[in-house]
Amino acid sequence: MRLAHRPLGLTLIATLFLAAGAATGQEASIAAPAAMVLENVPPVRAGLAAQVAKYNEFKPTSYAAWHPTRLEMIVARRHDNTPQLFRVARPGAPLELMTDYAEPVRSAQYEPRHGKYYVFGRDSGGNEVFRAYRRDAGTRAGNADAIPITPDNRRVQDTAWAKASGKLLYVTVPVGRQGSNDSVTSTVSLADPLQPEQVRILAELPGGGWNSFVFSHDDKQLVYSETVSANESYLWLMDVASGKSRRLTDKTGGDKVAYSGAVFARDGRGLYATSDRGSEFRRLVHIDLASGMETVLTPGIEWDIDDISLSKDGKLLAFVANEDGTSVLRMMRTSDRKLVAQPKLPVGVIGRIEWHDNSRNLALSLASARSPSEVYSVDAKTGAVTRWTTHEKMEVDMNRFVEPSLVRWKSFDGRMISGFAYRAPGARFPGKRPVMINIHGGPEGQSTPGFLGRSNYYTDEMGITVIYPNVRGSAGYGKSFLKLDNGMLREDSVRDIGALLDWIATQPDMDATRVAVVGGSYGGYMTLAVSTMYPERIAAAIDIVGISNIATFLERTESYRRDLRRVEYGDERDPEMRKWMDATAPASNAAKIRKPLFVVQGKNDPRVPWQEADQMVATVKKNGTPVWYMTANDEGHGFAKKLNADYLFYAGIDFFNTYLLK
Known part of the structure; x- marks a missing residue:
């Protein structure tokens, strides 16, 4: 029944309970959620719930995925009790519900060639045993359930599209091993989501720290990360045809180096990534695959580079610097490694950034003290910033919130x-x-x-x-x-x-x-x-x-x-x-x-x-x-x-x- 996850408004609940409480001369309370167990926690007064309710209705929106052929996207926003996925057909368009589950759904990826279906992850009861599912793009929420494409009872750690072939790589680890030995193997698999039973195992890697898998533009190579700690990680290259890998960045035995965000340059001869080699901060670098030489591209930015995205044509790098907690978005031409005009975004904290396949529009999420996270795009050709989502009208005035x-x-x-x-x-x-x-x-x-x-x-x-x-x-x-x-x-x-x-x-x-x-x-x-x-x-x-x-x-x-x-x-x-x-x-x-x-x-x-x-x-x-x-x-x-x-x-x-x- 819909009422199971479409509760009555809290103001109405408070009114009903207050009326019931009047007969006893005591202020009534609201019932705790069914799955909650309380010890020494006093009942919540209905009057308090009614007073606070307007502060509980914020719906931050985050970017999830561009459609590969149309200028539209998937975003994540709360629907009823949990975050779910929505389609946004154009900037400012009404949000169209795509998923409707009791458990949260926060991320998705369109099939990269035509966008006929999308893949998303979901766990159960907060157990973080994420499983990947396929759903047709035209299917309305609730009409047909999604099809699982990864094994049951194994946690999906990472996914990556082979964009030329349309196959999906996924990395899984075993679960339910609390208190057992420390022998964990990460399984790297490649499958067509339309035929998920036909799986090719690319590699079995020791440990659980393998992540950030990215294909080259021709699908022939993979770059991925081996994370040892927040201060130590290594980049690896895999030949997809043979499954053979080599470590690209050395274990020096001295100062530990952390790498992240690696993507292939368009010519396939190098990588862009972030690295703190020789620096206190993670800088944007180019790594030559033949020699391993690392060239720093942002020597003048003494802050961490938190995120990078390379346009499909390989001509523009977008990256976000974390400047004392505030996000600053910049763009760089790869031809001469010069910065282009900086987009005029609101001051705040930027979430994930990603280029559309048209190599012109960059999507991002941005939040500030007076605005929940909303989704924007930047037009690299004109510099125009477009807001795609707008929060619903609230009883509270967010413009008066404390900075x-x-x-x-x-x-x-x-x-x-x-x-x-x-x-x-x-x-x-x-x-x-x-x-x-x-x-x-x-x-x-x-x-x-x-x-x-x-x-x-x-x-x-x-x-x-x-x-x-x-x-x-x-x-x-x-x-x-x-x-x-x-x-x-x-x-x-x-x-x-x-x-x-x-x-x-x-x-x-x-x-x-x-x-x-x-x-x-x-x-x-x-x-x-x-x-x-x-x-x-x-x-x-x-x-x-x-x-x-x-x-x-x-x-x-x-x-x-x-x-x-x-x-x-x-x-x-x-x-x-x-x-x-x-x-x-x-x-x-x-x-x-x-x-x-x-x-x-x-x-x-x-x-x-x-x-x-x-x-x-x-x-x-x-x-x-x-x-x-x-x-x-x-x-x-x-x-x-x-x-x-x-x-x-x-x-x-x-x-x-x-x-x-x-």
């Missing part, structure tokens, strides 16, 4: 750390305001000045100043900075938050006695670590799918990602490292936590399994410290379904009203 400011503070060792502060509006909320420190995941993530979405409620309605720090170990500030939290240096990043607490105490508009710390994934680990290292300096904490003991996390996380994480965190099989991990684990130091804690977990999380949350909650409860626990049985590494995310947000507001704003 972030870049802030810096000195840490314990004299190093400068930065972040973005969204200050509560002083005219409405005078005096010292409570502060929320929201720490990104990764650890190699980066907080950027993008759109806060529902979190604008904290600043606009609750008067909370929100700070997004980029502690040591964050991306975007050079490879040396990226390595400063590895292994037994882990607690230095927590000390960066201690220094931030010092800085907050010096700010005339911030209340150092009312500070909450929040984070998801690795940010959840940081939240728990801050709660144990600085228990008297915070008022409350919310940990979302966070690590409570790095050693037990490494033992339980899926095997295909375990070795990659060991480079970052250390190897739990080493006795000395294990001893250090156990001694410093938040779960081992939970007795120090004195302030209320809210723990949130998806039961199907393959990255940070639910046991990490369970062991933390069990220990904190023994101390008599207030602890709220929320688990969703249909979610994984974070809440992807709107009903679950909404309920979590309401509960989080209650938590802050109870323990931060009192």
Whole structure:
């Protein structure tokens, strides 16, 4: 039935429950989603849900794929409870629903020659066991189910089109191996999506770090990446006919080098990629395939190049520089390697970029503090910027949302750390305001000045100043900075938050006695670590799918990602490292936590399994410290379904009203 995933409007729900509650003299509450399990989490008041509902209706839109022959595209946007795919026939055209599933669908690729069908990926319940499916382009959502084209119970890690033949390469790894041995093999397969049973195995590669496969223009070669860590990766070349490969970039044994984004030049004799060889930052480079010589094309840009795209005719390279968290799009002629006029885009954070096959129109997604992600295109011939999607009219005025400011503070060792502060509006909320420190995941993530979405409620309605720090170990500030939290240096990043607490105490508009710390994934680990290292300096904490003991996390996380994480965190099989991990684990130091804690977990999380949350909650409860626990049985590494995310947000507001704003 449609009602299963088309819920009544929250304002109407609140009205119904309020009417029911009037008979008892108590304000009614809204029911938690069916898959949610709550422990010590108070019921959400219907009045609060009604008040907050208008902040829950944002629908960021991201670019997914160009049609190969027509100037139209696929985008991803929330439909009812989950993100789904939509066709956009022209700029500003109504969005036409293409998929309608209970699980999120965020990416798609058209068949590259005629666009008669498209391929997309989907998992189940947040388990990240992605499987690829084929669907005819003209099929309406809900009319016919998609056809699976990759094996069941194997995770699709990567896909790539052989554009001349129309065949699809996909890379899969085994799943369901938590706690097993570390022997993982990545299988590289090539198939016609119209005849998926006829598969050719190109290679069996050791480990789970193989990704970024790209065909040459004649389909005869493949370039792909072997990722060892955030600081170390290598490029490989494969002859498609024979399946034989060779490593293109050397293992030097000295300074580690990271490569990404490799694509073949049109003449097939070289590659364009990003590389941090001889630099703190990832620069745009050209690599000659015969000699291996690497030529830097952007020597004057001292920031990471985050994304590149080469036009089909090979004449223009588009690339995005990450300049202190803000995205800057540039274009370069490959003939003379000169920059062309820079497109005039709104200031913000750019998502994926991709050229249309006409080599003239470049698609991108862009978000800012006052706009959810929207899809644009740039005309390389005229420089014109065209907006393809526009957000629906909202009850809230997004033009009044708080703009972030870049802030810096000195840490314990004299190093400068930065972040973005969204200050509560002083005219409405005078005096010292409570502060929320929201720490990104990764650890190699980066907080950027993008759109806060529902979190604008904290600043606009609750008067909370929100700070997004980029502690040591964050991306975007050079490879040396990226390595400063590895292994037994882990607690230095927590000390960066201690220094931030010092800085907050010096700010005339911030209340150092009312500070909450929040984070998801690795940010959840940081939240728990801050709660144990600085228990008297915070008022409350919310940990979302966070690590409570790095050693037990490494033992339980899926095997295909375990070795990659060991480079970052250390190897739990080493006795000395294990001893250090156990001694410093938040779960081992939970007795120090004195302030209320809210723990949130998806039961199907393959990255940070639910046991990490369970062991933390069990220990904190023994101390008599207030602890709220929320688990969703249909979610994984974070809440992807709107009903679950909404309920979590309401509960989080209650938590802050109870323990931060009192």
